[in-house]
Amino acid sequence: MQQLQNPSASEPLTQPTPVSKIQSWLVDQLADVLSLDPTTIDVKQPLTRYGLDSIDAVTLVGDLEDWLDLELPSTLLWDYPSIEKAAAHMVEEFDVTL
Amino acid sequence: MTLAQYQLAEQLEQALGNPHQVESLMSFQRTAELDEAEQFPHDEIAWLYSWGLQNYYIPTECGGKFTSFEEFVAFVRVLARRDLNISIAFTTLFWSFLTWMAGSDEQKQTLSQLMSEDHTAMCLAYSEREHGSDLVGGGVTATKVAGGYLLNGEKWPINRATISGVTYVLARTDPDGGNRGLSLFMVEKQYLEPSQYYNLPKIKTHGIRAADMSGIGFSDCFIPDRMLLGPEGHGLELGLKGFQITRALCAAFSQGAADTTMRTTLNFAVNRQLYGKTVIDMPHARRTLTNAFVDMLICDCVNIGAARGFHVATDQFSVWSAVDKYFVPVTLEQVMKETSVVLGSRFYMRDEHDSGVFQKALRDSAIISMFDGSSVVNLHALILQRRQLAKARLRIRQKPDQLAALKVRLAQSFSLDQSLPPFEPNRLELFSRGADDVMQGLESTLADLEAWQGSGQSMSSQPVNQAVLSQVIELGKVILEEINAQDALITQSAFEHGHDQSFESFELAKQYCHLHAAIACILMWMHNRNHEDMQGFFAEGEWLVLSLHRLLSRFRRSLTPPPSTYYENVAQELLQLHQADKMFSIVPFQLAQRSRAPAIAAPCLVT
């Protein structure tokens, strides 16, 4: 566990960044929930493309909150509807500790 | 009635007169005629406006008189017990909460004036022929043009689509916007170019036959920017939050209808002689009606608790509202079915016995569990939050400060004599983050009751019937065991997202609603047994033992049967309320009694 200071820069490529950790968590969740092969999930694609509907997206925010022990806007995945956008936004806007 | 929040309902009752009397404004005979003729109740609605009832749909800060949902559900029951069609047609005004929630100051002012002075009504245009419950799938579009939008497509089936001045339209503003691609518009029809919109023909329905059930279509219909409600793209969020408000209020329609079916059945059962007895003295009829009355009291605890909870636990309404909208209408449908067994053949007749009001209430109320989010839609909303509810319940046990705050909230939600803070619609949340005060307060509620046992009645000034108390505690422990078992099952099993929920998960969600209802009953009793208006029957608590027994019997067949004297005492209360023309409720306020003088003909404005 490490308090995040500067999300995007400085960390060596080999080490997972908070952004990449959130991304892979979301990929795993989505794969699990929708019974997909995680390697087929493209973080740039809209989540709805994988069949995630409006209320699922809200529920998934709840799971994210539990995982990060952090309160997030319930519409986060509506406003940032791809894994890439959501992860980047979270690290930018919230005090994410990973 | 010293509880001020029931006085408006009592005044409306008196103004409307006893519906058994033909000359009263919304008599059972008159509303039966309207139903037979399938004629919209223009005169009756106009009377309600001139009485000033619309002002109670407008919050005080917007110039109206709405202060609490507890007062609101009480007066809706007064309307609904007379005629569901009129009460639903008038209460489409509750969609105005979309504007109170998301509108600009100017929009709020406009709407307040439209409702209060111009007597404008509104409708909610979400559904489409091809996309019922699937709001995101809707095909109506609003395309941005200079100064506004062009609406295209049809909304159907919509209650009051034709006879209304304001239409709330949910339309897609961004084809690629997904969940943020829908926007909500408060369309004032007086500003539309008549050639750009049209109404769809009246739909013939099984119940509320006198309703304006129709639809509305738009073809390149220009609406100015000022009709957009909230930010562009926020339509789905506002729509779902608005449903949290109206779904819980819908329960009051069912309650009014159930009051009438019970009352008309008692009119029969206390007079009908058979085999040298009256029907009500036959054990089967008596117990059937007693059980139905107990179910009505349970629904009261759920719905009055929710009506108050809106002001206190606003951010939990994705759960409370779903429970209320599932539990109350479905339970009361069953109540009506069982009550009909006692009324016998007359339940089916359209022009016999109290103008055939039973069959009409039965037909009219059948829609309540279906519209505004059907029972399955509400259970589904609960299922999606179920795992978080279980986790949060586990977590909160370790957080004494949060538990203490929860107890304060529960006391405010359930103590009818505590004042309520103003309702703040902006505190509504799409999901409750696992919070449900009612369920999560069970353990501390039971601990308080246990402290009342013996001499340690610190919280209560009135002595508690110890036999009742120990049965309540025993049944309360059954609730706890059941919810613990269900939570364990939920946390262990694989979680499905979306619309692939199993049949079993719906059954589990129903059980959750029953357990939530059982706790609501305990809370209602516990927090009000000392109130002066609630002495005697309510405070004694025998009804509570019967309520818990009924709710928990679906989980356990082996429960100890309650003493038969409890049934008899509850039956006596039922008969007394019937005789005194009081609402069949935990707050049995006075209804209009039969009078020799004609009911007030001219409307009198409430000040």
Ligand SMILES: Cc1cc2nc3c(=O)[nH]c(=O)nc-3n(C[C@H](O)[C@H](O)[C@H](O)COP(=O)(O)OP(=O)(O)OC[C@H]3O[C@@H](n4cnc5c(N)ncnc54)[C@H](O)[C@@H]3O)c2cc1C
């Ligand atoms: C009298 C009346 C008044 C109405 N008033 C209005 C109004 O004022 N405004 C308005 O917008 N609409 C109104 N409606 C429309 C009503 O809300 C819709 O009919 C409703 O949304 C359901 O749509 P549908 O019947 O097309 O069923 P569909 O949405 O097509 O659903 C079909 C079936 O699928 C299943 N199903 C659907 N969702 C789920 C789920 N989440 N989980 C599991 N199963 C599911 C259910 O079994 C359901 O019955 C009214 C309808 C009636 C009959």
